[in-house]
Amino acid sequence: MQWQRALIDYKNYLKIERGLSENSVINYALDINKLIKWLNENEIGISPIQISEETIQQFIYQVAKELNPKSQSRIISGLRGFFNYLVFEEYRTTNPLDLIESPKTARTLPDILSTEEIDQLIAAIDLSKPQGERNRAILETLYGCGLRVSELITLKISDLFFEEGFIKVTGKGDKQRFVPIGKSTIKFMELYRREIRVHQDIDNNAKDTLFLNRRGKALTRAMIFTIIKQLAEKAGIRKTVSPHTFRHSFATHLLENGADLRAIQQMLGHESITTTEIYTHIDKTHLSEVMNAYHPRK
Known part of the structure; x- marks a missing residue:
């Protein structure tokens, strides 16, 4: 079996x-292409079936010089994961990475914004321009529903169930979940939809897409990043x-205000509760307050 065939x-x-x-x-x-490239550069003609633990270790040692x-x-x-697949399909009997340990890494958490900073970002939006109302609705939706950027740009009008107080979100692996939506977020979504979007010439492929660019097409991930970066500046x-x-x-913010971790897990669409714990970093002051408020021997 050759590398490209195995990769496909x-x-x-x-x-x-x-x-x-x-x-x-x-x-x-x-990740697999990095290994293939390294093998080619070093003229190591070995198939994914034959490659040994020693060769993998040599590769990892060399790339380690350039990576954190x-x-x-x-x-x-x-x-x-790739070699586990080859073992599963019985192309190999062992995984050459079974005895290779990953370096220990500290959990790094992204910055969080205070409610005041979120208000500052929204206040920086120029509402005199048509895209201003759209951008405000985008920020309110990201913060109000906790969506991934990929979930935001694929959100459809047919996914909005405002009377029931939910939106339907399509997450990773096309898994769908219902996320509660607050009245404030609904207000800004509807304002954009009824006052701005309705006047656009919309591309046939984006008729049901909620957030559109100036040409009436779906927004890209890069555009959302650009909008937010410019507003932050x-x-x-x-x-x-x-x-x-x-x-x-x-x-x-939900956790700090007393929300249940399991409920947050469902809203975020995490399969594992441990993933939710990474996102919901809270400071020691809040932990002390929870302890003092709820422990019977406070």
Whole structure:
């Protein structure tokens, strides 16, 4: 079996059998392509069936010079998944990464925004322009519903169930969930939809897409990042602000105000509660307040 054939089969497995999104499949393939490129550059003619633990270790040692521990861990994890697939399909009997440990990495949490900083960002929007109302609705939706940027740009009008107080969100692996939506967020969504979007010439492929660019087409991930970066600069916020910052702030503020972690997990669409715990970082002061308020021997 040659590398490219094995990679194509693995990508099909990830997409069809594991139901991963196109972005996730691409990221998995990047790690394997790094190994293939390294083998070619070093003129090591060995197949994925024959490659040994020693060769993998040599590769990891060399790439480690250029990557931080977090990136090293991701590559090791990506390669381990690929070789597990080959073992599962009985192309190999062992995984050459079984005895290779990932470097320990500290959990790094993205910045969160205070409610005051979120208000500053929204206040920086120029509402005299048509895209101003759209941008305000985008920020209110990111913060009000805790959406991923990919979920925001694919949100459809037919996914809005305002009377019931929910929106239907399509997350990773095309998994769908219902997320509660507050009256304030509904107000800004409806304002954009009824006052701005209704006057646009809309591309046939975007008739049901909620948030549109000036040409009546769906917005891209890059455009959302650009909008938020420019607003952060205009508002004078020095933190690293991205669409994900709003999602993290959404979860953290809910937890700090007493929301149940399991409920937050469902709203964020996390399969594992441990993933939710990473997003919901709270400071020691709040933990002390919870302890003093609820423990019977406070």
